[in-house]
Amino acid sequence: MALDADVLEQFIDQVKRLVTEKLVPNEERLVEDDDIPDEIVDDLKDLGFFGLSIPEEYGGLGLCLTDEAKIMMEFCQSSVAYRSRIGTNNGIGSQGLVIDGNEQQKQRYLPGLASGEMIASFALTEPGAGSDAASLTTSAVRDGDHYLLNGTKRFITNAPQADLFTVMARTDASTPGARGVSAFIVEADTPGITLGKKDKKMGQRGAHTSDVIFENCRIPATARIGDEGHGFKTAMKVLDRGRLHISAVCIGQAERLLKDSLNYAIERKQFGERIADFQLIQAMLADSRTEIYAARSMLLDATRRYDQAERVSEEASCCKMFASEMVGRIADRAVQIHGGAGYMADYAVERFYRDVRLFRIYEGTTQIQQLVIAKSMIRSAENS
Amino acid sequence: MKILVCIKRVVDYNVRIRVKPDGGGVVTDGVKMSMNPFDEIAVEEALRIKEAGNADEIIVVSIGAKQVQEQLRTALAMGADRGIHVETTENIQPLTASRMLLNIAQSEGVDLVLLGKQAIDDDNNQTGQMLAALWDRPQATFASGLSFDGGKATTIREVDAGLEVLEVDLPAVVTVDLRLNEPRYVKLPDMMKAKKKTIDVKTLADLGVEAAPGVSSLGVRPPEGRQAGKKVETVEELVKELQARGLVND
Numbered sequence: 038m039a040l041d042a043d044v045l046e047q048f049i050d051q052v053k054r055l056v057t058e059k060l061v062p063n064e065e066r067l068v069e070d071d072d073i074p075d076e077i078v079d080d081l082k083d084l085g086f087f088g089l090s091i092p093e094e095y096g097g098l099g100l101c102l103t104d105e106a107k108i109m110m111e112f113c114q115s116s117v118a119y120r121s122r123i124g125t126n127n128g129i130g131s132q133g134l135v136i137d138g139n140e141q142q143k144q145r146y147l148p149g150l151a152s153g154e155m156i157a158s159f160a161l162t163e164p165g166a167g168s169d170a171a172s173l174t175t176s177a178v179r180d181g182d183h184y185l186l187n188g189t190k191r192f193i194t195n196a197p198q199a200d201l202f203t204v205m206a207r208t209d210a211s212t213p214g215a216r217g218v219s220a221f222i223v224e225a226d227t228p229g230i231t232l233g234k235k236d237k238k239m240g241q242r243g244a245h246t247s248d249v250i251f252e253n254c255r256i257p258a259t260a261r262i263g264d265e266g267h268g269f270k271t272a273m274k275v276l277d278r279g280r281l282h283i284s285a286v287c288i289g290q291a292e293r294l295l296k297d298s299l300n301y302a303i304e305r306k307q308f309g310e311r312i313a314d315f316q317l318i319q320a321m322l323a324d325s326r327t328e329i330y331a332a333r334s335m336l337l338d339a340t341r342r343y344d345q346a347e348r349v350s351e352e353a354s355c356c357k358m359f360a361s362e363m364v365g366r367i368a369d370r371a372v373q374i375h376g377g378a379g380y381m382a383d384y385a386v387e388r389f390y391r392d393v394r395l396f397r398i399y400e401g402t403t404q405i406q407q408l409v410i411a412k413s414m415i416r417s418a419e420n421s
Numbered sequence: 422m423k424i425l426v427c428i429k430r431v432v433d434y435n436v437r438i439r440v441k442p443d444g445g446g447v448v449t450d451g452v453k454m455s456m457n458p459f460d461e462i463a464v465e466e467a468l469r470i471k472e473a474g475n476a477d478e479i480i481v482v483s484i485g486a487k488q489v490q491e492q493l494r495t496a497l498a499m500g501a502d503r504g505i506h507v508e509t510t511e512n513i514q515p516l517t518a519s520r521m522l523l524n525i526a527q528s529e530g531v532d533l534v535l536l537g538k539q540a541i542d543d544d545n546n547q548t549g550q551m552l553a554a555l556w557d558r559p560q561a562t563f564a565s566g567l568s569f570d571g572g573k574a575t576t577i578r579e580v581d582a583g584l585e586v587l588e589v590d591l592p593a594v595v596t597v598d599l600r601l602n603e604p605r606y607v608k609l610p611d612m613m614k615a616k617k618k619t620i621d622v623k624t625l626a627d628l629g630v631e632a633a634p635g636v637s638s639l640g641v642r643p644p645e646g647r648q649a650g651k652k653v654e655t656v657e658e659l660v661k662e663l664q665a666r667g668l669v670n671d
Contacts, residue, residue: 044612047495050455051606057435084606098609 038093039101039344052111055080060115064385067243073122081119081153086112087126088151090278091135095147102278103340106285110333113289114296117392118243120286125195126150128282130157132275133203133220137263142222146201158199160190160223160249161272168405170205171215171269175251177206182258184208184221186229186251196232196247199225204251205272208265215269220262229254240391276401277350280357281343283400284336287360288329290393294364294371295325297386301375312374321370328367332360351413358406361396368393422476422569422591424467425531427522428460428496430489431542444640447542456492459537463597465604466567467535468500475569476533478502482525484518486510490620498607498615506622511632519551524628526556531592533574538563538596549596559589563598 040048059077067073081087089105091097100108105127113120125131131150134142149155166173175188186206193202202223209217223230233248263271299322302313312318339352371386372379379386397403432438432447433455439448456464467479481496482505483489493504507521526534539546553560565584566577574593578585579600589595625632653659663669 040609040613041616043491043494044609044616047498047607047612048609055606080606083608085609 038099040104045104045107049108049111051084052108055084056111056115060112060119064116064388067116067118068388071242071245073119073243077119078122078153081123085151086123087153089123090127091131091147091151095143095151097147097151101340101344102281103337103344106281106336106340109282109285110289110292113286114293116243116388117286117290118241120289121194121241121244122156122198123153124282124286125158125199126153126156128279129159129161129272129275130195130201130203132278133159133262133271134222136274137220137267137271138222141259142262146222150201155200156195156198157201157203158193158195158249160193160196160202160204162191162193164189164191168402171218172213173205173207173218175204175206176210177204177208177219177221177256179208179258180255183255184258184261186221186223186254186256188251190249190251192236192246193249194244194246196249197235197245201225202230202249203262205268206251208268212266216266218268219265220268220271221256222260222262223251223254223256227254227256239394240388241395277343277353279400280353280406281336281340281349283396284332284339284353284356284360287364287393287396288332288336290389290396291325291329291332291360291364291367294367294386294389294393295322295329297384297389298322298325298371298374301378301384305376318374321374325367325370328363332356332363335359351410354401354406354409354413357400358403358410361393362403364393364396422470422532423530424470424476424479425522425526425529425534426460426463426467426479426481426496426501427518427534427536427548428464428481428483428492429457429537429540429542430454430483430485430492431457431540434458434541440641440643444642446638446641454488454491456495457537457540457542459539459541459597459599461537461604462599462601463535463537464496464499464501465602466597468605469602470533470567470569471500480505480525480529480531482507482522484509484513484521493620494612494615495607497618497620498612499605500611501618503618504620506620507625507628508622509625509632511625512634513632514634514636515545515547516551516635517630517632518548519555520630521625521628522548522552523555524630526552526592533591534594536594536596538598549594553594556592556594558592558594560594560596561587561589562596564595565598565600567595567597567601 059080063074063077085098088097089100093099134146150157161170163173163175177184177186204221204223205218206221207217208219229252231250236246302318303311305312335356339349339356343349368390372390375384375386378384381387432449433453436452441448470476471479479501480503481493481501483493484507490506493506497504505525536549549562550560561576563578564576565579568575572591573588574591575588576595653662
């Protein structure tokens, strides 16, 4: 549901206040502790951040994607680890349930996810199945009223915090590829689940990933989302929304990088002048501003279409590819504008430079987006 | 207990203030406006008093053009029960404002009026005090703590010598300081609910008050830019420099 313009504006004001007063001042503490302070998690719960995309009847805010994107572009002007904590509950961890879950499953899990009392993780990637996700080998073998899960999932975001996993597993060993895969809701305290060590990452400290290992993990058949073999169909339905959400995250991060760069350029003096008055610095600032504007315009066009129930897979891939590549370039310029200081951990741009590198990889690499876009173009041309 | 909270629409505290070229005030066109931060603390305190079971109703009032309803809506979204908008585009000074507030406090029969200690635009720090005088009721200003017992309120004030504790009989006027509380974040569902709460619109005539400014502003100008400092190499040089300027004794 689209919010009234004045309510959205009022809420965005609250988000800005949260970013300025709480999220940014706690970024260094977040890095130091490798965790988000509890009081900030409480604020995020209070403001409804865990349930932005969960329907109101299950306790969420039920936002349309355009409003969600506008909120994320503000929220993500702070360390991306904050976004990571709320990301899976709003994204694929819960949306599979929202779209294809049955009423009983929704009633049982969505209110807890919306309030943030429960954290959901999405377990798709495996040691042997990354971009080629449909080659996954984790198996779910039917055993009466139950399934037995076996296999290893890799780089699973929020796994150390998760109460719930949406697990993609092969229910039909004889059918290779996507059609043999089903989706399951698995509670994290089910016997037979072990977590690997927290992964040591390049950046995004405070956001955690790890392996999730299933060994004869017995789950009830009622934990399956939708029909057997429909797992990827469910995942595909939430993919577009996820890619547009990530685009908003990239734009928020880019805004922050540019804000820090501009402030630095105005303060820093060399050759007796502010470096902001040097044309080569101005070129970097202007290029960055233009690219952010382009990404923002693309995103809001795509979310508007999505909210009107248009099919936007091609546009979603265009946005995700452009926004994630764009923030990489802006991070690079931000370090350049900061000069030697930009290479030092005392300045946020050094951290953001490492943090934003992930955006070109997860939720479909740039190369996967290129394939999606080109194939979609070719298909359209062939059908016209 | 019924509480009246007075709020003012001001230029947002994050905005860098610019003076109009003609010196006739500060630029407000296209500038982000917000609730005076001290007033926001007053609203928050009223909510806490109500949540603790010491108040039944919170009325928020603001004076100004149509746009002040945005700030009233924010206060309603925070949890105030209803709003009163005194609509005027005239220049309203503290004495006029306090006359209007007196009228409302009396007609509503409130037990407590909470205001920010001052508004961050004009920094007058007068309205609460003038209201108490006109109303002939006790005042406690710059409160950094507030509690109730029977018909009395106890306030803590941060003064130069330490903390001063005042007890006042209700009804009373209390103006609040920065460290009284930290205003809550407003939740989205509460913002939507606030749209359904009522805001009564009144005119100056309804309240029997005329704008009649008693103070005229002669001009506004920005502070002088800072002059470049001077660097010295040693403590001796520094002392010499300070002595030369008569800032320390020989």
